[in-house]
Amino acid sequence: MSSASRRQFLKTMSALAGLTVLPSRSASGFGTANAFDMPLLRYDSPTWNSRPSAIRRLLIDVDMRTNIRVVQDPAVVRPTIDELFTSPMLAMTGDRAFPSFRDEEREALRRFLGAGGLWFVDSAEDRLDGGFRESMERELSALFPGETLRRLPSDHVVFQTYYLVDGAPGRVRVANHLDGLTLDGRTAVIYSHNDMMGAWARDRFGNPEFAVHPGGDRQREMATRLGVNLAMFALTLDYKEDQVHVPHILRRRRWRVD
Amino acid sequence: MxxxxxxxxxxxxxxxxxxxxxxxxxxxxxxxxxxxxxxxxxxxxxxxxxxxxxxxxxxxxxxxxxxxxxxxxxxxxxxRVPNHVAVVVDQSESHGLEVGGRSGVERAADHVARMAPRIAAHDDHRLESFAFAAELQRVPAEVLSDGSLTADGDRTDILAALDGLTERFDRRDIGGVLLYSDGIDNGELGERTPRGEPLDASHRGRLEALGFPVHTMLTVPPEEVRDVAIERIRHEDFAFVRNAVSVEVDLRVLGYTSGTLPVSLHREGELLQTRVVTLSPDETRHTVRFEFVPELIGKELYTVEVPVLDGELVARNNRDAFVLRIIRDRIRVLHVVGRPGWDQRFLRELLTGNPNVDMVSFYILRSQSDVARAAQSELSLIAFPTDELFNEQLGSFDLVIFQNFTHVPYHMRQYLPNVARYVEGGGGFLMIGGEQSFASGGFAGTEVERILPVRLPSGGTLIDRAAFRPALTDAGQRHPITRVEFDARRNEETWDTLPELTGTNVVRGPAPGAVVLAHHPSRRGDGGMMPVVAVSDVGEGRSMAVTADSTWRWTFQQLGGGGSARPYNTFWGNAMRWLIRDPELNLLQVGIQQTAVRPGEEVRARVRVFRPDYAPAEEVTGRWEARFRDLSALGEEGELRDEGTFETDDRGVAEVLFVPDAPGAWTLRATVPQEDGETLVEEEIVLVRLDDREVRDLAPRRDLLEAIAEATGGTFTALPAGRDALPPLQPARVVDxxxxxxxxxxxxxxxxxxxxxxxxxxxxxxxxxxxx
Known part of the structure; x- marks a missing residue:
């Protein structure tokens, strides 16, 4: 067995077994400085890290399933300029209301999103209009007055960046859609109602940490696929939408004559 | 009397x-x-x-x-007051050409000599004698009847001549007009009826409103005319570079009814294409179509030629020329990315945010070792269209970017020579670093390495993970790509404060002829510090190498620190413009608004000079020279006809005026010496041509003369006339x-x-x- 196929075999077996084997790509090339990370936001709430294994587990899936190079250990960042600007991606989870960010934290988040950052917010409060949602809307209004979370259309590129995904599956299915906030034509904030991180979370042996309702394992898989799409969206933006136009662009220019 | x-x-x-x-x-x-x-x-x-x-x-x-x-x-x-009877003879160039041994002017003179005494002898009429080309002019009567009229006018405008009569005389006092012409009209009437169409109602109405009969005399027998002419070249004034453009050439073939006729299109004197026309007795008009792809931006001079056949009336109408202004359409960029990453993501956002850019992106989202755990129908992936991109469509792009891309898994080695040829033929190529780029991407020893501005190691350390801040070279401090600030000191400070890059591909050193703009602060290559940003001219094209995959930090982290994304945007924006040879990046620019002028007409050129930092170069002195080339010898060095100096104003602008005195291709060349001893040179072309519409179609227009006579109540006669009867004229008017x-x-x-x-x-x- 060649080294390549052996590595493939090991990766596949690791995935099947749910082992936290580090993919070879995560430690190769230029190292992890430019690799994909989804840092988790640490903020003033007892449940800021209620799904501690989720992002690590998603990154393993991203690495196994796609060509994206990922970090070995996802970071945890506070809403400060020094910590936010290590990666253009930011994740946040919560299940209850939280106090307002301080002014300097809001400034850091505003600057982060304005500079091209993507903020994924995952509600685990199992309801549409809980305290966490209200707190988030308060913060976004403070960051970008006049802007608000709006429902993302079902054909938004995030649902097709890698997998074709219907709806917004998570640990629960409170809503079948994602919300988002758009800045300068770019979706800068994506908000999930369904505790996607809860569906991603597995223990070190690969066992799911939370039961998924009502769809079971299929729903968990779909949540993972949407997570992979999120990572792909962060890195490729509207690339998949562009593909639709490629034949037209190629046809438009006649650069050869018979 | x-x-x-x-x-x-x-x-x-x-x-x-x-x-x-x-x-x-x-x-x-x-x-x-x-x-x-x-x-x-x-x-x-x-x-x-x-x-x-x-x-x-x-x-x-x-x-x-x-x-x-x-x-x-x-x-x-x-x-009873006698009215005016005007004898009007065409004195345009075509009317002076000898057809069947005599010119139209001479045939007209014979007839006028017989008609004039009869008119003069009539109590009701007074003879008035005129000649016309572009406009009417009075001439002595004997000039019309003795054949001494000079026919050298460059226009024929019959309607203008008739209008000229009504300006001189009261319409009621014109008893009639005897008009002698070949009918080759290139004024209003001729332009409205170029192919023998009936007169439109408007012009027919104008003729009817004249109020006097116009008796037309066709002086040239159509069946005796023998000539081949490029009647018209139909083309747009401008075309888009790398976009097919078509040109249609209308030929008029008179008196030659069999055989074939080659029609050739030349660009700057070089043969581009040839089409063959088959002659027939039934058809005197032929249209040939050329289609070609302009490769470079700027003005290009094209000529169309047909050979001169035996017995042709005029030889110079067998060649015609036109100038095409080649401009850039939207910039078409092929962005090939081997692996999704932040560097590509921010570059993509920059490029797609430019409304002048058409992006065609292909990102490798899944490698052969990835396990998607889904059916193909559940994925949005498409196959990497290698052959379509690198064989069929490669030439349609202005710029090709390989970013963290390796050709190895896609069996692309066979296409790499295409990439090299594309660049040598005028394309732009940019390779950006990553663990799959440069030597790590398997490009060492390939055709792509040949066009890169850096040389690649074939083994050993291929990647250096250490963070670093690139240092500008002397060339980098002046080059438009790395000159992200106008002020030199500020530019240096900007580069010194940009966020560090996190790792680099290792290269051996610059390729011969390449220019290193930024180098690694500590890592050495062949003959000096290792290049990080380098550029080179490759044939007609250009290439660039950036060995890092983390320039995205120059925008994201720069903004996080309260700075501006301008250095990042300017760096990549200028890189793209330099790679596609955007003329706006030339430090010396010469512009002539006119594309074609007449001999003796003043040509006004605008010269703009920039300093290396693209600030206007004030009070800079340069030289200019105007060179002439005959259209039959465009491949030769032009003959110096005029020269001078210019000095720029506070906007870096100078105006150059010169007057070309001969028809042909004139090139204005401006030169400005640089402080480093080099000289900026820029040229602009202008076509100088005569108004030769008179000889572009030499078919006599019997139909037009008949239509004029019919609309005005006159008669039509083809000379020589069978009888010499005086045409009917209006009686004298009775006045109180x-x-x-x-x-x-x-x-x-x-x-x-x-x-x-x-x-x-x-x-x-x-x-x-x-x-x-």
Whole structure:
């Protein structure tokens, strides 16, 4: 067995077994400085890290399933300029209301999103209009007055960046859609109602940490696929939408004559 | 003969009364009533007597009614004034060409010599002699009849000539026009009917409104004309680079009815394409179509040629030229990314945010070792279209970017020579670092390495993970790509404070002829510090290498630190413009708005000079020279015809004027010496051409002359005429000479006497017939 196929075999077996084997790509090339990370936001709430294994587990899936190079250990960042600007991606989870960010934290988040950052917010409060949602809307209004979370259309590129995904599956299915906030034509904030991180979370042996309702394992898989799409969206933006136009662009220019 | 005409008297009956028509009607009814009462009164009398009495009374009453209208007679003296008969002869260039041994001017002279005495001898007409080309001019009569008229006009405008007559004479005083021409009109009438179409209603109306007959004489026998001409080249004034453009050439072939005729298109003197036309007796017009792809931005001179055949009337109409201004359409970029990453993501956002960029992106989202754990139908992935991109469509792109991309898994080695040829042929190529780029991407020793501005190691350390801040070289401090700030010191400070790059691909050093703009601060390559940013000209194209995959930090982290994304945007924006040879990046720019001028017409050129930092170069002195090339020898070095110096103003702009004195291709070359000893050189072309519409179609226009004659009520004659009858002309006009007398009739004593006589006769008859 060649080294390549052996590595493939090991990766596949690791995935099947749910082992936290580090993919070879995560430690190769230029190292992890430019690799994909989804840092988790640490903020003033007892449940800021209620799904501690989720992002690590998603990154393993991203690495196994796609060509994206990922970090070995996802970071945890506070809403400060020094910590936010290590990666253009930011994740946040919560299940209850939280106090307002301080002014300097809001400034850091505003600057982060304005500079091209993507903020994924995952509600685990199992309801549409809980305290966490209200707190988030308060913060976004403070960051970008006049802007608000709006429902993302079902054909938004995030649902097709890698997998074709219907709806917004998570640990629960409170809503079948994602919300988002758009800045300068770019979706800068994506908000999930369904505790996607809860569906991603597995223990070190690969066992799911939370039961998924009502769809079971299929729903968990779909949540993972949407997570992979999120990572792909962060890195490729509207690339998949562009593909639709490629034949037209190629046809438009006649650069050869018979 | 009295030159002002003959005098005689005329009279006219007038009614000068002012009584209202209503009253007249009432009186007329009353008169009828009187007649009816008279008739009743006369009942019982013999019919003939009754009729006599009634007639006499009706005459009296009618006369009284007429007298109420106050009749009078106007007596006046009038005079017949002879009108103008204009003999008008075409003196355009085509009319002077010898067809069948004689020119149209000579044939016209023969006819005028016979017609003129007849016109002059007629009391009603006065002979006026004119010649015309672009406009009408009076000439001595003998010039028209002795054949000495010079035919060198560059236009024929019959309508303008006829309008010129109406400006000189009252339309009513023109008895007619004898127009001698070949009918080759390139004025309004000719342009409206280029292919023998009927006159449109508007122009026909204008001819009808002239009010005098135009008798047209066709002076050139169409069947004897032998000529091949490029009648017209139909092209746009500008075209887009790397976009197919088509040009249509209309040929007129007269008198040659068999064989073939090659038509060739040349670019700057080099043969581009040839088309072959098959001649036939049935068709004198032929259209050939050329299609080609302009490769470079700027003005290009194209010529179309057909060979000169034996016996041709004119040789110079077998060649024509035009200038095409080649501009850039939207910039088409092929962005090939081997692995999604932040560097590609921010570059993509920058490029797609530019409305002038058409992006065609292909990102490798899944490698062969990835396990998607989904059916293909559940994935949005498409196959990497290697052959379509690197074989079929490669040449359509202005810029190709390989970012963290390796050709190895896609069996692309066979396509790499295509990439090299594409760049050498004028394309732009950019390779950006990553663990799959440069030597790590398997490009060492390939055709792609040959076009890169860096040389690649074939083994050993291929990647250096240490963070670093690149240092500008001397060239980098001046180069438009790395000159992200106008001010040199500020530019250096900006580079010194940009966020560090996190790792680099290892390269051996710059390729021969490459320019290193930024180097690694500590890592060495062959002959110096290892290049990080390098550029080179490759054939007609350009290439660039950036060995890091983390320039995204120059925007994201820079903004996080409160800085500006401008250095990042400017760096990549300028890189793209430099790679596609955007003329706006030239430090010396020469622009001539005109594409074609006439000999002797002033050409005005605008010269703009920039300093290396793209600030306007004020008070810079340069030289210019104007060189001439004949269209038949475009491949040769031009002949120096004029030269001078210029000095820029505070905007870095200077104006250069020169006057080309001969038809052909003129090139304005500007040179500006640089502080580093090099010289900036820039050229601009302008086509100088005669107005040669006269010889672009030499087919006599019998149809047009017939239409003019028909619309004006004139006659058409093809010379030589079978008979020499003078065409019908309008009679002289009769005019008043201001002597008139009015004789009043109503108060004349004879009228009163006549009335009394009639009444007396009636009274007498009534008395005799017993009716008093």
């Amino acid at each position: 009295d030159p002002t005409g003959t005098t005689h008297s005329e009279s006219e009956l007038l009614f000068t009364g002012t009584m209202a028509p209503g009253w007249l009607l009432v009186l007329a009814v009353a008169a009828v009533g009187i007649l009816v009462l008279t008739w009743l009164d006369l009942r019982g009398m013999r019919g003939s007597r009754t009729a006599t009495i009634l007639a006499l009374r009706a005459i009296v009453l009618g006369t009284l009614l007429v007298l109420l209208l106050e009749p009078a007679v106007e007596l006046r003296d009038v005079r 000479v201001d002597r008139r007398t009015f004789v009043m009739l109503w108060n004349h004593p004879f009228v009163l006497l006549a009335l009394l006589l009639l009444l007396g006769v009636e009274w007498s008859l009534r008395r005799r017939w017993g009716r008093l």
